[in-house]
Amino acid sequence: MRRDPAGNVGRAKEMDETVAEFFRRTILKIPITEMMAVLKAWDFLSENHLQTVNFRQRKESLVQDLVLLCEEKRASLNDAALLDIIYTQFHRHQKVWDVFQMSRRPGEDIDLFDMEQFKSSFKKILQRALKNVTVSFRDTEENAVWIRIAWGTQYRKPNQYKPVYVVYYSQTPYAFVASSLLKSNLPLLGQALTVASKHHQIVKMDLRSRYLDSLKAIVFKQYNQTFETHNSTTPLQERSLGLDINMDSRIIHENRVEKERIQRVTQEIFGDYPQPRLEFAQYKLETKFKSDLNGGILAEREEPLRCLVKFSSPHLLEALKSLAPAGIADAPLSPLLTCIPNKGMNYFKIRDK
Amino acid sequence: MPGQLHRQAPGNLDMELANAQSQDGESKGGVLAHLERLEIQLSKSHKKLEEPQREQAVESALGTKIHKLRLLRDKLSAEVKQRQARVKVSAANVEPDQTLEISEQEILERKQENVKAILQAYRFTGISGKLTSRGVCVCISTAFEGNLLDSYFVDLVIQKPLRIHHHSIPVFIPLEEIAAKYLQTNIQHFLFILCEYLNAYSGRKYQADRLQSDFAACLAGPLQRNSLCNLLSFTYKVEPKDQSFPFCARLLYKDLTTALPTDVTVTYRGTDASATTWEEQRAAHEHMFFTKPLHQVFTSFARKGEKLDMSLVS
Numbered sequence: 001m002r003r004d005p006a007g008n009v010g011r012a013k014e015m016d017e018t019v020a021e022f023f024r025r026t027i028l029k030i031p032i033t034e035m036m037a038v039l040k041a042w043d044f045l046s047e048n049h050l051q052t053v054n055f056r057q058r059k060e061s062l063v064q065d066l067v068l069l070c071e072e073k074r075a076s077l078n079d080a081a082l083l084d085i086i087y088t089q090f091h092r093h094q095k096v097w098d099v100f101q102m103s104r105r106p107g108e109d110i111d112l113f114d115m116e117q118f119k120s121s122f123k124k125i126l127q128r129a130l131k132n133v134t135v136s137f138r139d140t141e142e143n144a145v146w147i148r149i150a151w152g153t154q155y156r157k158p159n160q161y162k163p164v165y166v167v168y169y170s171q172t173p174y175a176f177v178a179s180s181l182l183k184s185n186l187p188l189l190g191q192a193l194t195v196a197s198k199h200h201q202i203v204k205m206d207l208r209s210r211y212l213d214s215l216k217a218i219v220f221k222q223y224n225q226t227f228e229t230h231n232s233t234t235p236l237q238e239r240s241l242g243l244d245i246n247m248d249s250r251i252i253h254e255n256r257v258e259k260e261r262i263q264r265v266t267q268e269i270f271g272d273y274p275q276p277r278l279e280f281a282q283y284k285l286e287t288k289f290k291s292d293l294n295g296g297i298l299a300e301r302e303e304p305l306r307c308l309v310k311f312s313s314p315h316l317l318e319a320l321k322s323l324a325p326a327g328i329a330d331a332p333l334s335p336l337l338t339c340i341p342n343k344g345m346n347y348f349k350i351r352d353k
Numbered sequence: 354m355p356g357q358l359h360r361q362a363p364g365n366l367d368m369e370l371a372n373a374q375s376q377d378g379e380s381k382g383g384v385l386a387h388l389e390r391l392e393i394q395l396s397k398s399h400k401k402l403e404e405p406q407r408e409q410a411v412e413s414a415l416g417t418k419i420h421k422l423r424l425l426r427d428k429l430s431a432e433v434k435q436r437q438a439r440v441k442v443s444a445a446n447v448e449p450d451q452t453l454e455i456s457e458q459e460i461l462e463r464k465q466e467n468v469k470a471i472l473q474a475y476r477f478t479g480i481s482g483k484l485t486s487r488g489v490c491v492c493i494s495t496a497f498e499g500n501l502l503d504s505y506f507v508d509l510v511i512q513k514p515l516r517i518h519h520h521s522i523p524v525f526i527p528l529e530e531i532a533a534k535y536l537q538t539n540i541q542h543f544l545f546i547l548c549e550y551l552n553a554y555s556g557r558k559y560q561a562d563r564l565q566s567d568f569a570a571c572l573a574g575p576l577q578r579n580s581l582c583n584l585l586s587f588t589y590k591v592e593p594k595d596q597s598f599p600f601c602a603r604l605l606y607k608d609l610t611t612a613l614p615t616d617v618t619v620t621y622r623g624t625d626a627s628a629t630t631w632e633e634q635r636a637a638h639e640h641m642f643f644t645k646p647l648h649q650v651f652t653s654f655a656r657k658g659e660k661l662d663m664s665l666v667s
Contacts (some may be wrong), residue, residue: 110607113579114586143580171525171580220524227506227521228483228490230472 015071022080022160023070027063030087035062041086044079045069081136081160085148088165088178089138092212095165095178099207099215099344100190102173102199111198113170115145122147122196129188134158144169151185164189167212173199174219176212206347214276218341223276262324265331269338275317281346283309283336288352304352317341476504480548487511487518493548495555497612498646502555507547515540525580526550549610556612556646557582563648571651573598583609585647588622591634591654599623600635604642617642 030038035055039045045066053065070079088095123135132152139145147166152158165178166189175193190202209215217223253259286304313319317340324331332338340346475481476494483490488511494504508518514537522528528547535543565576570593577586583606590598600623605616619639621631641650 110583110609111581112584112605112607113581114584115577115579116586143578169524169580174524221519222521222524224519225521227492227508228485229476229492229506230469230481230483231476 015075016077018157018160019075019077019080020067020071022077023067023075023083024063025161026080026084026087027066028059032059032062034090038083038086038090039066042079042083044075044083045073049073077134077160078136081134081148081150081163082138084160084163085136085138085146085165088148089140089146093210096208096210097167097176097178097212097215099205099219100175100177100193100202101205101219102175102194102197102202104173104199108198111171113197115139115143115170118170118196119145122192125192125195126188130154132156132158134160134163142169143171149189151182166193168193168197169216169220170197172220175202176215206345208346209278211277211279214278217276218344223341224271224273226271226273259325262331266321266324269332270317270321275315275321276341278316278340278346279314280310280312281316281337281340281348282311283348283350285309286349286351311337316346477501479552480544491544493544493551495552497552497556497559500559502559505551507544522547522551523554523580526554546610553606553608553610553612554581557606560612560647561585564651567648568651571654581609582606585614589651592658593655597623599625599631600638602638602642604647612646613644614642 039050049069055062119137126133126135131154134150136148137145145168148163150158150160150163167176194200194202207215285307289301289305320333320337323329324333336348476492479494481492488509490506490508492504492506495502505521507520510516510518517532531543531546535546561576561578561582571589573588585604588598588601599621601620603618604614607615617639619635621635623631625631
């Protein structure tokens with residue numbers, strides 16, 4: 001039995017232990033600096049309620065007070081799930097997001113997407129298949145919805161600490177899923193998404209990153225938004241990619257022509273816009289070894305060589321863009337590197353043709 | 354002392370002779386040398402006597418030169434003045450030609466500004482474009498009922514086959530489908546269809562935004578909408594004074610090239626017993642949603658309300 005500050009032992013029992021613990025752990029995750037912002041976005045505790053809490057005390061005590069306040073206000077599991085969604089929205093980079101693409105049969109009717117119908121259909125499909133599942137929704141701007149799913153099994157209650165998040169923009173064929181998904185649950189999730197959004201097929205794309213907004217920019221093709229118009233007063237300026245040729249008159253550039261060619265080629269391929277942010281590109285090679293030398297151990301093997309090449313960077317595409325101007329690589333770069341945003345892929349399998 | 358030549362004041366020959374004589378017994382060189390010296394001294398003193406004369410001569414020569422130069426100077430300045438006068442006269446004659454040149458330049462500049470302004474104003478026609486290094490960048494400017502709304506761009510690469518380099522068309526507009534049908538065969542039709550879709554979308558979005566912002570007081574809860582704004586669902590009231598929200602409306606826009614709904618369902622969910630008046634209103638509302646833009650329907654609700662007020666007052 002727990003006692004709340006007012007000493008009312010009986011009322012505190014109304015909230016399930018597991019739910020209270022879930023609240024405690026969720027609120028504990030929130031950094032103090034963000035606490036007010038997150039709680040306000042949650043909108044479950046009003047201004048008046050929040051004023052009764054001392055936000056300057058030690059975090060553990062603050063969390064305890066907040067949990068007790070939630071218990072007083074009869075917060076439900078769904079309220080806790082909503083708080084978890086908001087925390088994840090603030091910290092979306094902590095998850096790794098996959099992208100799924102859905103498709104319709106050609107000649108289908110116009111998509112009259114009804115958000116409420118989608119949500120209810122999605123939830124029903126999951127609940128029919130799995131008795132133990134918690135599904136929560138939060139609408140966001142741009143007609144999108146964040147879905148949180150806590151999976152259980154036939155006999156076990158849903159595990160609230162390993163939820164799956166899905167972000168879906170209405171009337172688009174793409175869904176963004178934060179992994180931590182058991183492979184066994186993937187088909188069910190796919191089915192729920194396609195049926196609820198009135199598509200027929202779903203396929204996992206070879207695209208993955210922590211940066212949800214960059215993934216969105218890549219698949220929605222929103223990353224290059226500079227256009228030439230008669231209304232623009234400033235002409236398209238030539239940007240120097242990290243190397244200002246005219247910096248010091250005492251320096252003479254012997255290969256000026258080549259440097260300018262490199263800048264021009266780089267600008268044609270990468271454009272003037274900020275690149276979407278990815279952390280890696282991975283190439284799985286299954287090709288026969290090609291060598292100029294005759295003989296050698298690896299040459300003339302029947303079986304293809306299997307190896308994995310992975311490029312990592314805090315900002316991969318900007319790094320690739322700066323390779324040729326820095327003199328580290330030839331321009332133009334290999335199309336395998338430059339096709340990443342266009343093709344919407346950062347996982348490649350390369351086989352001999 | 355023997356052989357030593359003292360410095361002496363000029364013209365003091367006697368003393369020198371006396372000195373020379375005192376050095377008796379010296380070689381001839383001594384006397385000749387002395388004579389030489391005396392000669393030199395003499396010529397020096399002559400020279401010194403001549404100097405003032407020479408100086409005077411130089412002086413007078415310089416004076417003449419100065420005089421000549423002054424004359425030359427006066428002559429030249431007179432000439433300069435003459436020329437200036439002539440130039441002024443000719444400038445007065447030439448001036449109209451020069452102003453003509455200036456105004457020609459101005460005319461050309463004005464023409465250029467004019468053409469630039471016309472090119473910029475082309476966006477008001479709905480479709481405009483600018484040639485790029487690889488093709489053309491087409492700008493589709495949408496509008497609804499005289500209100501200029503968002504502009505969308507399609508950057509085309511003129512190659513065989515024609516392709517889209519990049520664009521700002523929202524992802525839920527079926528650009529790939531339209532391009533697959535028309536881009537290669539009939540680019541005018543491609544642009545026309547795209548224009549229809551975008552203008553209709555812009556118009557629907559505008560109506561939904563206006564309803565949400567201007568008539569929020571008449572709605573119970575947020576307006577339900579989707580990306581294409583082709584399904585709108587809301588609960589509303591007509592009288593701002595009403596406590597309850599008696600009507601539910603569901604608008605479907607099945608034709609993505611129009612900004613007015615194709616299906617309208619209005620339901621009355623009030624508890625009022627007198628069904629007939631509500632049924633009349635309900636049917637009237639349905640008709641209005643079919644024929645008028647969404648926010649204008651609500652504007653006319655407000656006006657009717659005002660009329661009612663007026664009738665009550667009178």
